[in-house]
Amino acid sequence: MQERQLEQMKNGQGFIAALDQSGGSTPKALALYGISEDEYANKDEMFDLVHEMRSRIITSPAFDSDHIIGAILFEQTMDREIEGMYTGDYLAEKKGVVPFLKVDKGLDEEANGVQLMKPISDLEDTLKRANERNIFGTKMRSVIKEANPEGIKAVVDQQFDIGKKIISAGLVPIIEPEVDIKSPEKEKCEELLKAEIRNHLDQLEQGENVMLKLTIPTVANTYKELIEHPNVVRVVALSGGYAIDEANEKLSENHGLIASFSRALTQDLNAKQSDEEFNNTLEKAATSIYRASIT
Template sequence: MNAQMAEKILTGKGFIAALDQSGGSTPKALRQYGIEENEYNGDAEMFDMIHQMRSRIIKSPAFTGDKVVGAILFEMTMDRDIDGIPTADYLWNQKSVVPFLKIDKGLEAEENGVQLMKPMPELDALLDRAVAKNIFGTKERSVINAANEAGIKAIVEQQFEIGRQVSAKGLMPILEPEVNITIADKAEAEAILRDELLKGLDAITEGQVMLKVSLPTVENFYKPLVDHPRVMKVVALSGGYSRDEANTLLSKQSGMIASFSRGLTEGLNAKQSETDFDNLLTGAVDGIHAASVAG
């Protein structure tokens, strides 16, 4: 594990940018960026356009390691270059931003109120590629849609199982058991989740993990996770909240930082001039950074 990158995540005053929309969510991300589906033909052009969008964000003067400590990449972004430099190397060497990789392959159908991750038979090979590409860590997402103890227990067990596979390769896992922010029993689901995460953390005998969670219903509810010696950092997803809502909620959480996706790119548009684009991104970065360091 790269010690300088680890130090940046541990001590850097900033947030993690989630630039990891995958195949299923890419058309939606492009629509929000002002590019309609009739403006590209097929997956190849679609992924070219999303890479142009991500490259524009990363290359912007607003996007630097002063306020953005890390960035989560989609596999295809890791495999591509920015100005002839592999994306992960560009992030770290040009921007002082620590590169992470999204590794999950999407979600299973709901069972017991949750959606587990789909099987990842090629995970070892992907992790080896990530190591070769100078990636620091990984992120894998599953979703909780109800306060179902059996389901949440299964989600957490799967997250830690994948996390162990990631750690064995010398990478830092971000475990992401997202709680759906729209469910009626969100607070109850969070209580079960916190208990299960603490059990999983207590069982770790060496090393650390990171956690990515939905912003909690109860202020500072995840502080025991933030303070746990087996946790490097707890980061929050915006989860469907607007950027302003997410920033307000995050600023009340002690020790948590942002890892926003839509919350970061909200309002950015392919048709904007570089000046307008950079100004809007600067406002987004400044606001998310302020909320991340407020706690």
Template sequence: MSIQEMTAKIRDGQGFIAALDQSGGSTPKALAQYGIEPNEYNGDSEMFDMIHAMRSRIMQSSSFTSDKVIGAILFEMTMDRDVAGKPTPKYLFEDKGIVPFLKIDKGLEAEENGVQLMKPNPDLDDLLARAANLGVFGTKERSVVNAANREGIKAVVAQQFEIGEQVIKAGLMPMLEPEVTITIKDKAEAEAILREEILTQLDALAPNKQVMLKVSLPTEPNFYKPLVDHPRVLKVVSLSGGYSREEANAKLALNTGMIASFSRALIEGLSAKQADTDFDAILNATTSEIHAASVAG
């Protein structure tokens, strides 16, 4: 697929984006959910081998198809490895017709002003160049909002757009992810500040530039519709954020034009111990449910 084809697939595609980008910190939890306990591997090397095996199995499954899955977000180590004898991004767009993205942030700073900014990323330009060479279409970067603190949220959004400009300069599509923690008491207030700050930044973006946004499912359905409809936004996607898959799908279906980009909710019910037929059947049901919620609006 060319860049133009990938752009069209994300803009017009009737499906969702799979988040296969668990980092070092979240990998043990993902493996445990997949039925692999910490005593079954020795050290980080074996752990990352096992998570890559899980991701490869998902990607190669007959149930992981481009009619439901339009994109996939990869961890850096996944991008650098092979699936079925090909570099992972190449396998995705050549064999599956699925658009590859790369998680680029290096984790979170300690909380300040109710938010967690992204840690410094001095080697980002090199990483972006490597990703572009491998055929990656876009990137994803996560920061976290834990309170309706205007100063903190303003800093989060400013940092997201600053990194986004760096990504655009490298010829890639930035997916900005200012996640609002779903359990905070002032979630709706935080979302109101976040939407306002994002719209301010979008309005200041040059007419020839676009970004994607990845947000928590809003308290009020269609609250992010002004972002969905903004000409500087290619697509708005949502994370499951701790909701069960059933609950996340139900909430997503109420939001017109927003699609899923689930991680934990995607692998819910899958197990390393399952036979391929059972694995494929469960993944088929999962992708069908998430796809239905993504196109419901």
């Protein structure tokens, strides 16, 4: 299974669906889906509703391996079931989609123009459970807001330090140092980030594989050399707050870069839609993101 999934992530045509909104961003995700905060009484009900939303997306006929090659899950989603199967098993066995797990615990306060990840105190236990749940890889996010060399180095150092522990556990880390699309120094940030990532990639041993999840660059094909690096399974792009049409347009200008969109995939879905409306809306979004990803 792992070898087949590695081949799918390296060479498969399609994109990764990011379904990993966590505790802090769940109310916003539900609100976009048409469920307001007065429709649930507590966190348990909130997480039940968001699992229903994710289950509806994943079980939809529009959610298939013809367009979607991987999906990133929130930890609770990994531990829950869809149609009597753990979510990762359902994705892999029923849908042919490679499952990933978000492992970070959110962002620290901003310093040196960046936000590092909060400490991940239970990483070892989480990785053990991820292996038990047949998860292929992980994802963790930091944010870069200013072209501060010291801050950007700290972000990449932290990402690769934790990434190596994930590799040691037999999983493939998605390293995600997001550059804020609103940064006035976005292009400069991307040049500094590329150099730092390249430096770390060149220190990896053969067979130490990573994926990268990066903001769509200001200058098209900025990340070409990272896409071609032998230790990189795939480079995927986050939508970063761009609406779907703009995200797709920018993505299509970058050869070899595929999408890992969250809001852009689900922005037009609504709890009140009939199954036919819901499936058609999801299919339209998935098809458009797929087309932008295979350029």
